[in-house]
Amino acid sequence: MIEFHSVSKIYGEDYYALNNVSLNIGEKEFVSVVGRSGAGKSTLIKLLLKEEAPTKGRVLFKGVDVVKLKGNSIMRYRRRIGAIFQDFRLLPSKNVYENIAFAMEAGGRTKEEIRSDVPQVIEIVGLKGKEENFPHELSGGEKQRVAVARALVQRPEVILADEPTGNLDPIHTWEIVKLLLKINEFGTAIVLATHDKDIVNFLKRRVVTLEDGKVMRDEKVGTYKI
Amino acid sequence: MNLLRIIQYGWAGFWRNFWVSSATMGIMVLALCVVSLLLVMGYITDAFIEDVQGKVDISVYFERDISENEVLDIKTKIDNLQEVRETEYISQEEALKVFRERHKTNDLLMASLQELDSNPFQASLNIKANEASQFDSIVSFIEKEDGLGVVAKINFKENEKVIERLISITSSIENMGVFVTFLLSFVAMLITFNTIRLVIYNQRDEISVMKLVGASDWFIRGPFVVTGSIYGITAGAITWAIFFVALWFISEKVGAVFPGTDVYKYWSGNLFGIFGLLVGFGVALGAVSSFVAVRRYLKT
Structure with missing residues (x-):
């Protein structure tokens, strides 16, 4: 589903955030991308979201070259992938319900679809009763659950999670990890960028280890080794 | 469907950021007061020139x-x-x-x-x-x-010399009026534009998030343009009302200084013309400023 072909991302003259990375991620897979800060995890996610373009190489999503997408195709592409970030990136002026519904509205979904799907997703992430709350009225864990719900409501083929537990306490961290596992069981692929050793070792799934922008290890059932 | 959503979000943006909206409208009211003042001055100048010429x-x-x-x-x-x-x-x-x-x-x-x-x-x-x-x-x-x-x-x-002098004075006043009107209107537009730009600058992260979840440029920009238009409508109406009351109080005094003028009658007599002009100018100012200010963050 996702293919990286000899991808490099160079900042400035010679700083390689990613260095000749080749990688395939299949449908329904759960892949943890691990590495120290600056190893290239976030750059990998940014290239997939088309927030950045690679300096060299190709990034494909279901055979389509992401780098070549322009204008409306970018927004249609982004509706097929969900994204979760360490800093939540919620819309502060919209309440929980609206934050989740916004993604569907942006996709031109009908009022009926929104009325039926949003409450379901809110229930899945355990935020029932918080629909009217604004982001500043929520805890870190709750904010991240809104972000998960927003990603999930699009029924994406893959969810990209960039350090989603980085700002959370241990209890909320495990809540989010379990939520991601549940979503994966429903058939959505997950790409989790993290440097949390406990999470990676708990998951017992595929692990891609990055170091200085290069893929050092790619294990089918891996553990955290740096 | 999406147009309705854009309008709803624009309206929500106006109410939920009430203090920011109030401050922005305050600046717009000041800018529109400048425009209104120019309108009244233009009327007084025309009436005064007509009165003098009539004599x-x-x-x-x-x-x-x-x-x-x-x-x-x-x-x-x-x-x-x-x-x-x-x-x-x-x-x-x-x-x-x-x-x-x-x-x-x-x-x-x-x-x-x-x-x-x-x-x-x-x-x-x-x-x-x-x-x-x-x-x-x-x-x-x-x-x-x-x-x-x-x-x-x-x-x-x-009388030729006096008449010639009168012609030269009245045409100077008219030319000055046009120049001052353009200059101050430009300043008013610039101040409003920068105020709205600052408001939208504060929401740049929100715009980038909207892009990430796959919203189209118009779905992002639309509500800001609607909010800008609401600023314009409200500020235009407030400015009109301020001048309506103020001119009612000072009309007689102005008439004593400039015979042949009735500024209150001018303001209330041109109800739809002046009201429409102020609201229209406000809406154009708010909508265009928002449109331009958002564009920058849509590109990034």
């Missing part, structure tokens, strides 16, 4: 032996000129009557008048032009028409 006339005096019909014939011809606003015929008898009335307390003058056998006054025509600059061509017309030499004197020559 300037030229008099054509006719030879004493000319019959009234001949004078009235010339009057008809002059009345037909496009440049002429009004003419007034003063017969020899009327001129005498006016003189007597004016100087009835002056015994010496009255006695001198008694000594004369006939009416010493000439029949005359007072001519007012639409604009002071048109007197020249009116006088040329009269001189050309006066083939039989019935015109004894035209007092234009004596």
